[in-house]
Amino acid sequence: MINWKDFLTTYRGWRRRWFYPLISVAVALSLCLSAPLPGRAIELLPLLFQGAQILKISNISDRDEVRLGKQMNQQLQRQEVRIYRNSSINSYVEQIGRRLAANSDRRNIPYTFQVVEDDAVNAFATMGGYVYINTGLLKIADNEAEVASVIAHEMGHIEGKHALNQLRQSAIASGVATLTGVDQNKLVGLGVELVLKRPRSRKDEYDADTRGLRTLTKTGYAPSAMVSFMKKLLNNSSVPTVLSTHPGTSDRILSLQRQIQASPNYGNYGLDSSAYQANIRVLKR
Known part of the structure; x- marks a missing residue:
């Protein structure tokens, strides 16, 4: 018997994954076929090839994503x-992660x-599982659970493939995919630029919050730490924060509070401030 619920879930996932790349290919193909002259059709053939390259970027395997993330890490x-280096x-x-x-x-x-x-209070992630956290953020955190909440949030971006989707859209707009194929160096450079200079969308931030909170809770950390860390940075205008480029911080805090209240069974690990300060004491010297 067909499980229609599973079928619809699989179908929706397939549709999201293939819809936009296929549209790119279809548009390029229609342009080629609708050209009134053979010479014009030849000129438009690169569009079809570019659509194929976009399709390739959109359906990158986990192994290739990790490889691309490694190259981005090297350039960073x-x-x-x-x-x-301490x-x-x-x-x-690493232990927390x-x-x-x-x-x-x-x-x-x-x-x-x-x-x-870096003393800036910041953290970010690239595709392929690479997570970065600044020493400035470690200094301002009150406990391990707050640090874990930031790492979990950045992992949420990786789980949601937000950087990969953003890279695909930007590659289409910037022409990284050309007749000669996908320019790997330009793709890596574009990925680095996206990570460092372009904020995530509001939708991606909410998604990373939800995913991060789920991971944080499953690991046994106190979920309240995600809220307390956001509030701390939101209320301290003198601190340059990771949240400065993240839209709708107040709304995100409210959303997290609602999610925590809806699932009251959670752990409280990581709230010991004294233990945390002992672990990062070298940063305070």
């Missing part, structure tokens, strides 16, 4: 960020957690 370290801090953040990754919706990809030496 060469040009944009300086990785903090082994105890890196090990601590690994705990969360065990409850991720995408456990099939290898997550990489790195600390960036």
Whole structure:
């Protein structure tokens, strides 16, 4: 017997994944076929090839996504960020990340957690499982659960493939996909630019919040830490924050509070401020 619920879920996922790329190919094909002269059709053939390249970007495999994320990570370290080299801090953040990754919706990809030496209160993620958290954010957090909430949120972007979808849209607009194929260097450079300079959409932020809260709760961390950290940054106008480029922070806080209230059975791990300060004491020197 056909399980129509599962069938409809699969169909909707397939439709979202293929609809826009197929539209690109169809438009290019229709332009070619509708051209009144053979010479004009030849001129428009590159559009069809570009549509095929866009289709390739849209349906990138997990392995290729990880490979692309690795290349972006290498470029980031060469040009944009300086990785903090203190082994105890890196090990601590890695430990938090690994705990969360065990409850991720995408456990099939290898997550990489790195600390960036920067006093700006910031965190970000690239595709393929790469998560970055600034030393400035670690300093302002009150406890481990707050740090975990930020990491879980960034993992939510990876789980939702937000960077990958944003890259696909930008690649179409910027012409990265050409007659000669997809320019890998330009694709990597575009991905780095998107991560550092262009904020996520409101929809993506809400989605990352929901995914992050679910991972945080499943791991046993206190979900209230996600709210407390957002409130702290929202109310401290003197602090340059990760939330400064994230739209609708007040609304997001309300949404998170409603989700927490709807699921009262959760853990309270990670709220020990003294233990947290002991783990990051090297940053306070």
